[in-house]
Amino acid sequence: MNIRNLCLTALSSLFCLSCSTYLNQPVDFREARIGEKTAATEKLSKLPEPAEKVVVGVYNFRDLTGQYKASQTGSTFSTAVTQGGTAILINALEDSGWFTTIERENIGNLLNERNIIRSTRQEYQAAQANEPQVPPLLFAGVLLEGGIVSYDTNIITGGMGARYFGIGGSTQYRQDRVTIYLRAISTSSGKILKNIYVSKTILSQSLDASLFKYVKFQRLMEAEVGVTRNEPVQLAVTEAIEKAVEGLVIEGVEEGIWQVKEGENPDSLIQSYMKEKQEAEMENLYNGKLVQRTHSSSLGINLGGSLISGDFNSPELGPLVKVDFSQYLNNSFYINLGGSAFELSNNPDFSQKYAGLDANAGFLVLPNEDLSPFIQAGGGYLLGIDSNAPDGNDKSFFKAQYGLGLEYLLGPKISLKAFAEHNITFSDQLDYVINGNRDDHYFNFSIGISFNLGAMPSTKSN
Structure with a gap:
C-alpha cells in the first residue's frame, strides 16, 4: 500500500508540472487574438532611446536550413521553420525603437505603384502647371542581412516511468535547437559593422498516467490520462531574432557605431549584456559551464x-x-x-x-x-x-x-x-x-x- 501511494504521489507531482496546460484544454473555438510576446520582446521595449533612428533596409531574412518537417507517415513539403523571417525581423526592429525600416523585400511592387502614380498624374493632371512630384524614396544607411542557419532536432531526448500493480506513468522530453545570424552592413563602404549569433532551444514534453486494475472479481478498471506540450517553433525563431536585435543595438552602442539620446545612461545595460554574453561563452551546447582548470x-x-x-x-x-x-x-x-x-x-x-x-x-x-x-x-x-x-x-x-x-x-x-x-x-x-x-x-x-x-x-x- 505504501508503494502504491508513493506511485500516486509521484504521478501527481508530474502532472503538477504541466497543470496549466492540462487544466486549459481546448473545448471550443477561440477568437483571433493579438500575437504572443516573448521574453526578449520586453527587453527590446526597455532599450534606451537613440540619439537618431537608423534607417535600415531588410531585403530578405531567409530560412537557410532547407529542412522539411519530419514525418513518420511519408514525405511532407512543410518546412521545419517559418519562412516569414523577414516579417519577424522588421517587427523586432520596430519594437526596439532604434530603427526606421524601409520596404525592400517587395521593392518591385513599390516601384510599380510609384510608376502608376506618375502615369495617372500625367494623364489626368496634364493641364496643371504645378503638378506635384512623387516624393523620393528613403535610402538605407545600413543593410541587415543573415538568416536562420540551422534547425537541429533531437539534440537531447529522454524520459522516465514507473509501474506498480497496474498503476503507472511516464514522462518524455525532446529538445531541438534553432540558430540565426544577423549582420549589419554599411551601404556607403560595404563594411560589416556587427555580426550577431543567437541560438534558442525548443522543448517538447509529454506526460501520461494509466491505471489497469481488477477492483473485484470480473470487474476491470482501466483509465489513462496524458498531456503533450510543444514549444512553437515560430515563437522560438521570434525570440532568437529579437535577442539578435537587442545584441545589435547594445554592441553597436558599446562600440560607438550609434549613439543613445542625450541624458540616457546605457552603462548598466551594457554591463548586464556583456556579463550575459560572457556567461554564454562559458557554457557548452548542453548548458554545462565551461571552466579552465589551472591547478597542478x-x-x-x-x-x-x-x-x-x-x-x-x-x-x-x-x-x-x-x-x-x-x-x-x-x-x-x-x-x-x-x-x-x-x-x-x-x-x-x-x-x-x-x-x-x-x-x-x-x-x-x-x-x-x-x-x-x-x-x-x-x-x-x-x-x-x-x-x-x-x-x-x-x-x-x-x-x-x-x-x-x-x-x-x-x-x-x-x-x-x-x-x-x-x-x-x-x-x-x-x-x-x-x-x-x-x-x-x-x-x-x-x-x-x-x-x-x-x-x-x-x-x-x-
Missing part, C-alpha cells in the same frame, strides 16, 4: 562510510575518514595518494578498525566543465589497528581498488567531491573467518572537499 595539484579531506562484504550476514556501515593528495599530469590525468582510517563491522559478530594507504591513477572525464565525473583505480595496503583479531590471523593485506565519483568545481581554489570505491583484498581473512572460495571485499563511500594548489606549467606567468 589538490589536497582533499573526505568523510563517509565503509561496508564489508564478507562471511557474516547483516553488514553495518562504519565511519570513514580519508586524506588524499592528487598531482595532475594534465587537465584530465592525475596520480592520487591517500591515507584512510575506517571501521568494518558485522555487529555483533565482527568489528575491526583499519588504516589504509592507496595509490591510484585517475581520469577526469569532462575537464572543461564545472561538474565532471572521474574514475580512478590502483592498489594499496591495509592494516588492522586494534587488538580484536584472533591469534594466527592476518592483520595486514594488500589490495586493489577502483571507483567512480563526481567533482564540482566551486571556484579556482576549491572543489566538492562524492566518491564510491570497491576494494578487493585477495584474502578471506578480513573478517577473521574463512568460509568458501570467495575473498572478502568492502566498499567505501565518501563526500569531501579539495583545496586546489599550484598551477599547470602552461598557465604560469613568465
Whole structure:
C-alpha cells in the first residue's frame, strides 16, 4: 500500500508540472487574438532611446536550413521553420525603437505603384502647371542581412516511468535547437559593422498516467490520462531574432557605431549584456559551464562510510575518514595518494578498525566543465589497528581498488567531491573467518572537499 501511494504521489507531482496546460484544454473555438510576446520582446521595449533612428533596409531574412518537417507517415513539403523571417525581423526592429525600416523585400511592387502614380498624374493632371512630384524614396544607411542557419532536432531526448500493480506513468522530453545570424552592413563602404549569433532551444514534453486494475472479481478498471506540450517553433525563431536585435543595438552602442539620446545612461545595460554574453561563452551546447582548470595539484579531506562484504550476514556501515593528495599530469590525468582510517563491522559478530594507504591513477572525464565525473583505480595496503583479531590471523593485506565519483568545481581554489570505491583484498581473512572460495571485499563511500594548489606549467606567468 505504501508503494502504491508513493506511485500516486509521484504521478501527481508530474502532472503538477504541466497543470496549466492540462487544466486549459481546448473545448471550443477561440477568437483571433493579438500575437504572443516573448521574453526578449520586453527587453527590446526597455532599450534606451537613440540619439537618431537608423534607417535600415531588410531585403530578405531567409530560412537557410532547407529542412522539411519530419514525418513518420511519408514525405511532407512543410518546412521545419517559418519562412516569414523577414516579417519577424522588421517587427523586432520596430519594437526596439532604434530603427526606421524601409520596404525592400517587395521593392518591385513599390516601384510599380510609384510608376502608376506618375502615369495617372500625367494623364489626368496634364493641364496643371504645378503638378506635384512623387516624393523620393528613403535610402538605407545600413543593410541587415543573415538568416536562420540551422534547425537541429533531437539534440537531447529522454524520459522516465514507473509501474506498480497496474498503476503507472511516464514522462518524455525532446529538445531541438534553432540558430540565426544577423549582420549589419554599411551601404556607403560595404563594411560589416556587427555580426550577431543567437541560438534558442525548443522543448517538447509529454506526460501520461494509466491505471489497469481488477477492483473485484470480473470487474476491470482501466483509465489513462496524458498531456503533450510543444514549444512553437515560430515563437522560438521570434525570440532568437529579437535577442539578435537587442545584441545589435547594445554592441553597436558599446562600440560607438550609434549613439543613445542625450541624458540616457546605457552603462548598466551594457554591463548586464556583456556579463550575459560572457556567461554564454562559458557554457557548452548542453548548458554545462565551461571552466579552465589551472591547478597542478589538490589536497582533499573526505568523510563517509565503509561496508564489508564478507562471511557474516547483516553488514553495518562504519565511519570513514580519508586524506588524499592528487598531482595532475594534465587537465584530465592525475596520480592520487591517500591515507584512510575506517571501521568494518558485522555487529555483533565482527568489528575491526583499519588504516589504509592507496595509490591510484585517475581520469577526469569532462575537464572543461564545472561538474565532471572521474574514475580512478590502483592498489594499496591495509592494516588492522586494534587488538580484536584472533591469534594466527592476518592483520595486514594488500589490495586493489577502483571507483567512480563526481567533482564540482566551486571556484579556482576549491572543489566538492562524492566518491564510491570497491576494494578487493585477495584474502578471506578480513573478517577473521574463512568460509568458501570467495575473498572478502568492502566498499567505501565518501563526500569531501579539495583545496586546489599550484598551477599547470602552461598557465604560469613568465
